[in-house]
Amino acid sequence: MIEVRGLSKRYGDTVAVDDLTFVVKPGLVTGFLGPNGAGKSTTMRMVLGLDEPSEGAATVGGRGYRKLTAPMREVGALLDARAVHPGRTARDHLRCLAQSNGIGDRRVDEVLGVVGLESVARRRVRTFSLGMSQRLGIAGALLGDPGVLIFDEPVNGLDPEGIRWVRDLMRGLAAEGRTVLVSSHLISEMALTAQHLVVIGRGRLIADTSVEEFIGGEEQQGVLVRTPDAEVLARALRNAGAVVRNEHGEALHxxxxxxxxxxxxxxxxxxxxxxxxxxxLSLEDAFMALTSESVEYAASEEVR
Structure with missing residues (x-):
């Protein structure tokens, strides 16, 4: 289980994470969502002991990450798939990680098989595509067979088959009773993968709920409107505070x-x-409606 209690992180006058509290429970895939700049990556870095909180604490299994004696056996993480020495082979990269935590070569070969990289295990990482690097990063997270797993944008660079594989993997890990936290900007994919959601904006908690409750609440219902004056109405609705999508000419969501x-x-x-x-509403619609005021870089609705 991951527990975040009153977590804050400031960089000078900038507040990246602001008094954040939530719990990630075992047996579920928890989607960690928020607009760009919401504080997701900073929060995960603090959970993993890579950044020091300004206030509050984050624990894994009741202990801070830095107090874990064999961290890879308790927590597996993928934050940056490209954070690998480019001159090493995939197998040697994993062997280095394994030796640091007393894990044998047999497990290295097992996780290479799990992620489908057996045939390229002795290729240097510099030759890998982004999708192959993501698979290698996932292999590293699985190396210690941990009970807690944290993934930041794990499907970046993957093709449709790879995305489905990650989805099935995450759900399978959670079904085994593990704690799985996944951050992603692909909201439609989170709708298929996650059972629970933690949503933040500008460093603050917006929602901590099941996917069904997030989409199904009365305040999250939408309206389909058709009018020959779609552009005029869309502008008026936005000025009145609504979130509007115009995808099919006269139809507004x-x-x-x-x-x-x-x-x-x-x-x-x-x-x-x-x-x-x-x-x-779809999960994407509900997410856009709930986080519309937390978007740091909002593009103009007009195209000149």
Missing amino acids: VSGMDSLRVGEVAMHSGVALAELTPER
């Missing part, structure tokens, strides 16, 4: 506002509606 309020905005804007239908 609106979140953060109920159908009655959407109708009122349309009426005051002089826009005729062809359809106004409440709809269940």
Whole structure:
């Protein structure tokens, strides 16, 4: 189990993580979500003892990471798939990690098989694609057969088959009773992988809930609107505080506002509606609605 209690991290006047508290429980894949700059990577680095908290604490199994005697046997992590000496072979890289924690070569060969890198085990890492490096990083996380696993963007660079493999791997590890924390910007993939979500924005906790509750709450319902004046209505709805996606010409997907309020905005804007239908949001829709005010770098809606 991972416990984060009152965790904060400041860099001068910048607050990267702000009084963050949550628990990652075993037996579930927990998705760790948030916009760019939300503090996800900083939080994971503090859990792994790589950054010192300004306040609060993060523990694994009730102890700080730096107090673990054989950390790879208790916690496996992938934070940066490219953080590997490029001149080493894949097998030698894993052997170096293994020897530091008293793990034998047999386990090295086992995890190479698990991630599908047996045939390139003696190739130098500098020749690896990003997807191959991700698989090697996952192998390193699995090396000590740990009960707690932390992955930061594990599907970057993977093809569809590889993404499905990671999804099945994460769920399989959790089904064995392990604690699995996964950060990803692919919200649609998290909808298929995670059972629980921890969502942060600007370093603060926004949600700590199951995927079903995150999507299914009444406040997270959306509205489908069709109108020949989609551009005019979309601008008016955004000005009124809604999150709007326009994907199919006259169709608008609106979140953060109920159908009655959407109708009122349309009426005051002089826009005729062809359809106004409440709809269940996807995880991506719910995430966008909940974190819209926490986005650090928001692009303009207009294209010039």
